[in-house]
Amino acid sequence: MDTDQVSGKWDATKGACPTRQVLGRIGDTWTMLVISTLEAQGTLRSGQLKSAIEGITQKMLTQSLRHLERDGVVRRDVVPTVPVTVTYTLTPLGLSLGLAVATMRTWAYQHMDEIVAARNEYDEARET
């Protein structure tokens, strides 16, 4: 049980650590799904992303994409057609993040049943 100092420099449990911000960004519901979708389907237009991710509003989609663009995770390309065409693509950094996100997604998929079972058991033990 060593401490979890990867580099000895930063500790993610401390508020000022940049990783905390990174994890916070990743933690965002829509962000994960956006990355997942781009990873699975490659370059997509804004509208395609919107219809691919059920329930996301344009506002949230744009916001997520801006954040990801700022972090260097996605690249935004504008083609000056009329009407304008905008596409989003994962950068190399984004692709590497996509792999990590895929790991989480895979874990969720593989253990979904266990979790649902655990929830049922927990809930049943409480309603009586």
Added chain:
Amino acid sequence: MDTDQVSGKWDATKGACPTRQVLGRIGDTWTMLVISTLEAQGTLRSGQLKSAIEGITQKMLTQSLRHLERDGVVRRDVVPTVPVTVTYTLTPLGLSLGLAVATMRTWAYQHMDEIVAARNEYDEARET
């Protein structure tokens, strides 16, 4: 519900998919840190967790732990001393999740600098 399925598999981009709930739970800021801490340090008391995770309030800690307990990720043990002693431990399911979370954490560590650089570049390009 049928629309939630693609080739017999669940699609995480659909709202009703259980993986979405799982990812949502994982996405929670504190939850990730709680799992990380338990993974790194093993069984801990409530107070130890609270002081290990900078900035978390008791309310949020308890809430996170309850959710994780419900999902079968952590086990809660109560020793009837006076005052009462409560410890939390990752279950086998929780340990496997811990590995996935560690992957994300490692990614964050490794690419922190790239992200910070990307942000600076992005911000500079916008302030005139």
Added chain:
DNA sequence: CGGTATCCCCCATGATACTG
């Protein structure tokens, strides 16, 4: 000590309408 209950505020988010 660990947890619950209560109050309350504020920000993230949704809805809507509008521009290029």
Added chain:
DNA sequence: CAGTATCATGGGGGATACCG
């Protein structure tokens, strides 16, 4: 089609006080 602006709201989460 992609994005911005504006307003309203609700619930997430902080502070506090109190139980077992």
